[in-house]
Amino acid sequence: MLKNKTAHLYLMVLFTLLYAPIFFLVLYSFNAGTTMQGWQGFTWNHYQELFSDYHLIEIVLDTLILALLSALIATIVGTVGALVINRQKNRVWKNTLLSLNNVLLVSPDVIIGASLLILFTVCGFSLGFVSTLFAHIAFSIPIVVLMILPRLQEMSHSLIDAAKDLGANDQQVLSQVTLPYISPGVLAGFFMAFTYSLDDFAVTFFVTGNGFTTLSVEIYSRARQGVSLEINALSTIMFLVSIILVLFYYLINQRANRQRKNKLTKIVLPGERE
Amino acid sequence: MENKEPIIEFQQVDLSFGSTKVLNKIDLALDAGKFYTLLGPSGSGKSTILKLISGQLQADSGEILFEGQRINHLPAEKRRVNTVFQNYALFPNMNVFDNVAFGPKLKGLSKDEVRLKVETMLSLVKLADFSNREINELSGGQQQRVAIARALANDPEVLLLDEPLSALDYKLRKDMQQELRTIQKRLGITFVFVTHDQEEALAMSDWIFVMNDGVIQQNGTPEDIYDEPINHFVADFIGESNIVKGIMKSDYLVHFVGKDFINVDAGMRPEERVEVVIRPEDLDLTTIENGKLVVTIEDQSFRGDFYEITAQDDDGNQWQVQATNSATIGERVGLTFDPEDIHIMRFNESENDFDARLERYEE
Amino acid sequence: MLVNKNKFSFTRLTFYSTYGLWLLLFVIAPLMLLLWQSLVGSDGHLTLQNYQTFFVSGTYLTMAFNSVWYAFIITAVTLLISYPAAYIINSLKYKQFWLLLIILPTWINLLLKTYAFIGILAKTGPINQLAESLGLGTHQLLFSDWSFIIVAAYIEIPFMILPIFNSLTDIDPVLEQASRDLGANRWQTLKNVIWPLSLPGVKSGIQAVFIPSLSLFMVTRLIGGNRVITLGTAIEQHFLVTQNWQFGSTIGVVLIIAMVITMLLTREK
Numbered sequence: 001m002l003k004n005k006t007a008h009l010y011l012m013v014l015f016t017l018l019y020a021p022i023f024f025l026v027l028y029s030f031n032a033g034t035t036m037q038g039w040q041g042f043t044w045n046h047y048q049e050l051f052s053d054y055h056l057i058e059i060v061l062d063t064l065i066l067a068l069l070s071a072l073i074a075t076i077v078g079t080v081g082a083l084v085i086n087r088q089k090n091r092v093w094k095n096t097l098l099s100l101n102n103v104l105l106v107s108p109d110v111i112i113g114a115s116l117l118i119l120f121t122v123c124g125f126s127l128g129f130v131s132t133l134f135a136h137i138a139f140s141i142p143i144v145v146l147m148i149l150p151r152l153q154e155m156s157h158s159l160i161d162a163a164k165d166l167g168a169n170d171q172q173v174l175s176q177v178t179l180p181y182i183s184p185g186v187l188a189g190f191f192m193a194f195t196y197s198l199d200d201f202a203v204t205f206f207v208t209g210n211g212f213t214t215l216s217v218e219i220y221s222r223a224r225q226g227v228s229l230e231i232n233a234l235s236t237i238m239f240l241v242s243i244i245l246v247l248f249y250y251l252i253n254q255r256a257n258r259q260r261k262n263k264l265t266k267i268v269l270p271g272e273r274e
Numbered sequence: 275m276e277n278k279e280p281i282i283e284f285q286q287v288d289l290s291f292g293s294t295k296v297l298n299k300i301d302l303a304l305d306a307g308k309f310y311t312l313l314g315p316s317g318s319g320k321s322t323i324l325k326l327i328s329g330q331l332q333a334d335s336g337e338i339l340f341e342g343q344r345i346n347h348l349p350a351e352k353r354r355v356n357t358v359f360q361n362y363a364l365f366p367n368m369n370v371f372d373n374v375a376f377g378p379k380l381k382g383l384s385k386d387e388v389r390l391k392v393e394t395m396l397s398l399v400k401l402a403d404f405s406n407r408e409i410n411e412l413s414g415g416q417q418q419r420v421a422i423a424r425a426l427a428n429d430p431e432v433l434l435l436d437e438p439l440s441a442l443d444y445k446l447r448k449d450m451q452q453e454l455r456t457i458q459k460r461l462g463i464t465f466v467f468v469t470h471d472q473e474e475a476l477a478m479s480d481w482i483f484v485m486n487d488g489v490i491q492q493n494g495t496p497e498d499i500y501d502e503p504i505n506h507f508v509a510d511f512i513g514e515s516n517i518v519k520g521i522m523k524s525d526y527l528v529h530f531v532g533k534d535f536i537n538v539d540a541g542m543r544p545e546e547r548v549e550v551v552i553r554p555e556d557l558d559l560t561t562i563e564n565g566k567l568v569v570t571i572e573d574q575s576f577r578g579d580f581y582e583i584t585a586q587d588d589d590g591n592q593w594q595v596q597a598t599n600s601a602t603i604g605e606r607v608g609l610t611f612d613p614e615d616i617h618i619m620r621f622n623e624s625e626n627d628f629d630a631r632l633e634r635y636e637e
Numbered sequence: 638m639l640v641n642k643n644k645f646s647f648t649r650l651t652f653y654s655t656y657g658l659w660l661l662l663f664v665i666a667p668l669m670l671l672l673w674q675s676l677v678g679s680d681g682h683l684t685l686q687n688y689q690t691f692f693v694s695g696t697y698l699t700m701a702f703n704s705v706w707y708a709f710i711i712t713a714v715t716l717l718i719s720y721p722a723a724y725i726i727n728s729l730k731y732k733q734f735w736l737l738l739i740i741l742p743t744w745i746n747l748l749l750k751t752y753a754f755i756g757i758l759a760k761t762g763p764i765n766q767l768a769e770s771l772g773l774g775t776h777q778l779l780f781s782d783w784s785f786i787i788v789a790a791y792i793e794i795p796f797m798i799l800p801i802f803n804s805l806t807d808i809d810p811v812l813e814q815a816s817r818d819l820g821a822n823r824w825q826t827l828k829n830v831i832w833p834l835s836l837p838g839v840k841s842g843i844q845a846v847f848i849p850s851l852s853l854f855m856v857t858r859l860i861g862g863n864r865v866i867t868l869g870t871a872i873e874q875h876f877l878v879t880q881n882w883q884f885g886s887t888i889g890v891v892l893i894i895a896m897v898i899t900m901l902l903t904r905e906k
Contacts, residue, residue: 137663216748
């Protein structure tokens with residue numbers, strides 16, 4: 001146990017600095033003025049403004065639909081991927097697959113964005129919702145795989161042997177033994193894919209084209225033109241939603257932890273996607 | 275010995291974790307150069323005492339003295355005491371040499387002095403050729419030796435050993451017991467050894483503290499504790515025991531299982547209710563006519579050098595007997611024993627009263 | 638065994654082809670296309686001309702060097718702040734809770750956090766107001782090297798703390814006690830035992846911070862203005878503004894090489 005006062009002071013300062021920008025945003029969402037400079041009294045105006053800005057609400061909905069859809073598909077493909085990788089007996093082959101899987105995870109976003117832009121153009125694919133969806137699915141799959149693999153690896157093979165011994169065929173083993181066992185990983189994977197998609201800016205920026213836009217891209221273009229406190233109101237709402245999502249994720253993790261006793265699941269961060 | 279100051283002394287030491295009392299008014303005094311054992315079941319507080327000596331924990335109240343100096347708040351690194359940890363706690367990022375050299379290097383010894391120290395310690399634990407090995411290349415027994423060498427390389431006045439042998443297999447454990455005893459005698463420093471294994475405690479120690487529920491139940495030489503257990507807990511924990519209820523009719527006469535027996539205990543109130551202990555190896559099978567007790571054989575298993583026999587008397591008490599000859603299950607036989615094999619335990623007798631009473635009637 | 642062979646291999650085929658198709662289409666193909674683009678000259682033929690331009694022109698080399706330099710400073714600042722933080726959090730009673738608090742801000746859209754800094758660092762923002770009231774005068778904070786480094790470090794700190802914290806948690810606390818027992822004080826224990834054992838976490842933290850820092854472009858544009866140009870901004874510039882994909886791809890390949898070098902330097906044994 002550390003009793004050092006300076007240590008605690010250090011942490012307090014760090015936490016203050018980490019949260020200051022967020023509270024700054026939240027605070028000014030209630031500012032009667034029109035900019036983030038100078039406090040001029042309390043108002044709900046910017047929230048009213050936000051709720052009557054149908055263009056922005058449409059973008060928010062589009063972003064959510066995109067995130068849900070891409071997370072769903074990425075979870076399915078990612079689960080399949082984890083099963084495929086886990087099944088490999090040959091070490092070299094298995095490591096090759098794992099490395100390929102991780103390429104998109106470690107690649108800088110601009111590289112993913114630029115290379116996918118080339119891909120879509122070469123294939124004659126028009127840029128818009130579908131291209132963005134494909135891009136989001138693509139960069140979400142590896143994290144789903146990584147969330148599921150550890151659970152597959154720690155799953156004792158005797159479970160599968162027992163199921164087969166009792167007469168289950170491979171499909172039944174998969175649906176009745178393996179999938180239920182890895183379900184916390186699948187759920188966490190879905191959650192991560194969802195936040196990856198919500199957070200993404202850079203890749204989306206490359207592949208959206210003109211007809212379709214997400215919240216991140218919209219904020220970027222607005223921020224360059226000049227700030228409007230409507231965005232602060234939106235940030236506040238998104239901050240609250242984020243907290244709820246994180247708590248939800250934390251609960252899933254806790255439950256998973258109870259199942260595997262004492263062994264703590266390491267918390268994984270959403271991608272630091274621009 | 276009498277006028278020499280104890281090397282470590284506890285006076286009324288208390289410690290709680292939250293609402294759980296871990297140590298309750300512990301008093302103890304350890305003399306330099308002896309092999310002490312703290313013996314008790316897990317959760318009895320024996321490791322806690324070790325951690326208070328080494329400085330990993332701080333007492334809530336009471337005094338901890340080292341050669342007469344109060345060390346309650348002295349940080350661990352300043353105490354002339356070193357620990358052999360239960361799971362060895364070897365640094366995985368260093369090889370054998372660097373692990374053992376850790377303390378000497380911190381003391382600022384020169385390169386040659388460090389090397390000499392490490393080599394001496396490694397040959398003391400018979401690992402002279404292992405200095406360049408990585409920790410994960412060693413077997414459990416070898417890791418154990420490195421841990422001992424590392425602790426001793428710091429020239430401690432007192433070496434603390436926290437269940438160091440519990441992870442080893444039976445044969446290795448026996449060897450290490452002997453070796454630890456040899457090392458202790460050779461270096462002449464104080465060893466404080468923590469274990470839950472009574473056999474280990476009896477085999478190695480000069481002096482044993484038996485602990486339960488944060489209290490020292492009894493302390494003494496291995497012989498004292500085995501022969502004259504103070505209470506039910508000690509009798510049950512040390513060796514195997516037959517414990518039955520009895521009444522002290524008068525000095526040297528005890529009544530149990532419906533009969534009076536002559537014994538060697540005295541100093542109780544007349545008609546005092548007591549517990550009677552007879553060790554299984556003190557009981558012998560005989561004919562019904564010659565038996566002091568008559569029992570029916572219930573179960574028997576062969577243990578190599580004796581038969582472990584379970585029998586029941588007519589009052590329903592179970593008797594464990596270690597006999598050299600076998601019996602037949604269901605057979606009725608006699609049990610015989612000598613007056614000095616009967617040990618009497620009073621209820622709630624404190625260690626001081628116990629010692630005083632023994633001294634009084636032995637004079 | 639009564640396993641239906643056909644059904645089994647059909648499932649297997651579907652699985653392998655689904656995942657394999659993703660790998661092929663979205664991992665291998667895009668990277669190959671990027672490489673191919675970088676090798677196409679303005680006349681449409683295969684050539685190394687783009688690379689020649691990159692490595693001969695002082696401008697691009699300086700830019701690449703600057704980008705690495707900024708990423709280095711950002712990583713160093715982040716590490717300096719994060720290691721003590723991770724160490725302290727690991728010693729706390731409810732460490733998982735405090736860690737969660739560190740991580741929580743990462744779930745907030747990066748654009749929003751950056752946008753907050755635009756307000757905080759503005760000429761009439763709180764920092765300048767504070768400086769003003771202390772008599773230090775008003776300064777242009779936005780669009781400077783330091784504002785870029787501070788905001789980037791702010792964003793990266795949790796990504797550095799987490800792996801370091803994880804490796805610290807994995808260290809058996811008894812080792813710390815053993816070190817103290819053998820005569821090391823707290824500082825010596827940290828230096829000789831804890832730091833070496835937490836190096837894997839430090840390395841993955843460096844990896845997690847250095848590589849993205851090389852390619853930041855949104856933060857660069859919004860906070861650094863056009864003062865700071867990184868490999869990331871250059872790629873975006875060539876792809877989306879000047880539409881010179883060939884040269885953009887060339888910079889991309891250089892970035893990938895820088896990334897691979899970083900990973901090789903920080904990989905675990």
